[in-house]
Amino acid sequence: MALKEDYLSGQVLLIDKPLNWTSFQVVNKLRWEIRQAFNIKKIKVGHAGTLDPLATGLLVICTGKMTKQIDTFQGQIKAYTGTIVLGSTTPSYDLETEINETFPVSHITEASINQATKQFIGDIQQYPPVFSALKKDGKRLYEFARAGETVEIKPRTVHISEFEITKIDTSAALNTGSINIGFRVVCSKGTYIRSLANDFGKALNSGAHLSALRRTKIGDFDVDNSVTIENFIKNLHME
Numbered sequence: 001m002a003l004k005e006d007y008l009s010g011q012v013l014l015i016d017k018p019l020n021w022t023s024f025q026v027v028n029k030l031r032w033e034i035r036q037a038f039n040i041k042k043i044k045v046g047h048a049g050t051l052d053p054l055a056t057g058l059l060v061i062c063t064g065k066m067t068k069q070i071d072t073f074q075g076q077i078k079a080y081t082g083t084i085v086l087g088s089t090t091p092s093y094d095l096e097t098e099i100n101e102t103f104p105v106s107h108i109t110e111a112s113i114n115q116a117t118k119q120f121i122g123d124i125q126q127y128p129p130v131f132s133a134l135k136k137d138g139k140r141l142y143e144f145a146r147a148g149e150t151v152e153i154k155p156r157t158v159h160i161s162e163f164e165i166t167k168i169d170t171s172a173a174l175n176t177g178s179i180n181i182g183f184r185v186v187c188s189k190g191t192y193i194r195s196l197a198n199d200f201g202k203a204l205n206s207g208a209h210l211s212a213l214r215r216t217k218i219g220d221f222d223v224d225n226s227v228t229i230e231n232f233i234k235n236l237h238m239e
Helices: 006-007 023-038 064-074 110-120 140-144 195-201 229-236
Strands: 012-017 045-047 055-063 080-086 122-126 156-169 180-189 209-218
Touching: 006 023, 006 064, 012 023, 012 209, 012 229, 023 055, 023 229, 045 064, 055 064, 080 195, 110 156, 110 195, 122 195, 180 195, 195 209
Parallel strands: 055 209
Antiparallel strands: 012 055, 045 055, 080 180, 080 209, 122 156, 156 180
């Protein structure tokens, strides 16, 4: 049971981020709840690695003096699971935006899907999505994208150590022209799984976007040991 002094001296909280919450909203909510629970005027709270609003899973939250460890945690390898939809693309590479183009999938086989993962193992060049929080000329990339402005984005090197296909569902191919693929990825800091999904579609001479994403690990931290925001708040006010 953590005390007021524990949060001030520094805690590492493992939170299972819910769908449609930004990482910033989670930090703000927990900071407010901790301040209310212990009547603290000011306390440092930050997260060690952003999760998109449409992603769920592990968010490492640091309080007090442990915020000094955020850069260390951010640099550790991360693991994700999710679903890629083959046969269509979106401008954001996920479900934040509507489908803008469709592609054939009839030529895609389970063997070609599994084979395509191999070209993404190791160090690869990746373009961040235009709908991302990266800054250019003092503005977030998504600000340019939402305004319909074109901006040059440079690729960067990221490392993918594991890219495993866990499920291939072709049942919808005849009706919707799409194939749903379950996957697991282990990668370096800075890897955009949305960009990986988009590039994976191109590798199969088709198109793809991300329809679901869950972060399961950051270094030794595991989502299995996390708590929901609701349960954290409930336990906090019981202390």
